[in-house]
Amino acid sequence: xxxxxxxxxxxxxxxxxxxxxxxxxxxxxxxxxxxxxxxxxxxxxxxxxxxxxxxxxxxxxxxxxxxxxxxxxxxxxxxxxxxxxxxxxxxxxxxxxxxxxxxxxxxxxxxxxxxxxxxxxxxxxxxxxxxxxxxxxxxxxxxxxxxxxxxxxxxxxxxxxxxxxxxxxxxxxxxxxxxxxxxxxxxxxxxxxxxxxxxxxxxxxxxxxxxxxxxxxxxxxxxxxxxxxxxxxxxxxxxxxxxxxxxxxxxxxxxxxxxxxxxxxxxxxxxxxxxxxxxxxxxxx
Numbered sequence: 001x002x003x004x005x006x007x008x009x010x011x012x013x014x015x016x017x018x019x020x021x022x023x024x025x026x027x028x029x030x031x032x033x034x035x036x037x038x039x040x041x042x043x044x045x046x047x048x049x050x051x052x053x054x055x056x057x058x059x060x061x062x063x064x065x066x067x068x069x070x071x072x073x074x075x076x077x078x079x080x081x082x083x084x085x086x087x088x089x090x091x092x093x094x095x096x097x098x099x100x101x102x103x104x105x106x107x108x109x110x111x112x113x114x115x116x117x118x119x120x121x122x123x124x125x126x127x128x129x130x131x132x133x134x135x136x137x138x139x140x141x142x143x144x145x146x147x148x149x150x151x152x153x154x155x156x157x158x159x160x161x162x163x164x165x166x167x168x169x170x171x172x173x174x175x176x177x178x179x180x181x182x183x184x185x186x187x188x189x190x191x192x193x194x195x196x197x198x199x200x201x202x203x204x205x206x207x208x209x210x211x212x213x214x215x216x217x218x219x220x221x222x223x224x225x226x227x228x229x230x231x232x233x234x235x236x237x238x239x240x241x242x243x244x245x246x247x248x249x250x251x252x253x254x255x256x257x258x259x260x261x262x263x264x265x266x267x268x269x270x271x272x273x274x275x276x277x278x279x280x281x282x283x284x285x
Contacts, residue, residue: 003140004062010133010148011058014051017129018044021122028114034169037115039095039181040122040162043155043188046091050151053080053087054144061144061238071277074238075203081147082199088151088192092185099181111170119163126155141239141274143202147195154191158184208234208241212274216243219268225249225261227285240276243269251284258282 001009022044029037057080065072130152137145165180207213213232220229228248234241245265249258262280269278 003136003142004058006136006140007058007142007145008055010129010136010145011051011055013132014054014129014148014152015048017125018047018051021125022048024118025122028112028118032112032115034115034162034166034177037118037162037166039099039184040155040159042091042095043158043184046087046188047151047155049087050084050148053084054148056080057144058142071237071242074240074276075236077142077144077238078199078202078236081143081195082203084144084147084151085192085194085196085199088188089196092187092189092192095188096182096185099178099185102181103175103178111166115166116163119159119166122159123156123163126152126159130156143199143239150191150195154187158187202236205235208243208274212241212272215272216245216269220245220247220265223261223265225253225257226265230283237276240274243275243278244281245269245278246281246283248283248285253284258284 022041025037025041025044028034029041057076060073060076060080063069063073130149133145133152134149136142137149161180161183165177168174168176208216213234216232217229220226226247226249230246230248231244232246233244235244236242247265249261253261259282262282266278266280269275
């Protein structure tokens with residue numbers, strides 16, 4: 001299974017899994033009046049959007065390069081993960097307002113065993129989605145999978161706290177429910193901001209990491225024919241980088257030998273896991 005197929009499956013599983021959870025959470029939440037459960041259901045609506053963005057973003061990213069997009073469509077992964085992060089932040093603001101309002105006006109919920117059952121079903125479902133998506137992320141290093149896996153993991157934690165608040169409410173301690181809703185909102189916002197920053201950095205052409213940068217320099221220094229490294233630039237392309245390197249060689253080197261040198265160096269650089277392409281410019285000294 002390639003990275004695009006794995007991401008597609010993760011998106012489809014996420015869409016249907018979250019639709020199922022949204023329906024049961026919203027139904028039980030509104031019937032019981034649990035602010036934490038309602039907050040959790042709104043979060044599931046955001047999860048559906050996130051899974052849908054994963055599916056669409058992956059579909060675009062899987063397209064090969066063309067005349068208008070020479071280096072492929074890999075950056076669409078980061079565009080759609082940016083949208084996921086914005087949706088998470090928007091959802092968190094709405095949840096925060098609702099939970100604070102509930103705390104101020106001391107809204108009480110009607111305890112139901114169904115609240116507990118929904119929480120347990122949610123935790124099991126989200127644990128499965130997290131394990132599957134995180135395994136795919138570790139194998140293929142796809143930012144969309146990372147965002148989705150993080151979202152599923154957060155949901156496991158969030159719903160666990162929701163369950164705790166419901167158990168407190170069953171003993172007449174209702175304010176815990178609203179406080180958990182506030183905590184859920186803050187946590188979702190924090191995760192959304194982290195994903196936003198990571199996606200933004202890539203879209204703004206953040207340079208390759210220092211380890212890869214130093215590895216490339218060492219590869220270049222292995223070639224005795226290279227007299228000087230004039231410049232080394234990098235730009236993200238999907239989950240990998242394009243390396244743009246300018247080197248200097250002896251002015252007496254023939255055009256054939258300089259091209260042969262560039263081809264050999266290009267092949268060595270492209271062997272690195274996070275490099276998709278290398279462009280070598282050779283200048284005579």
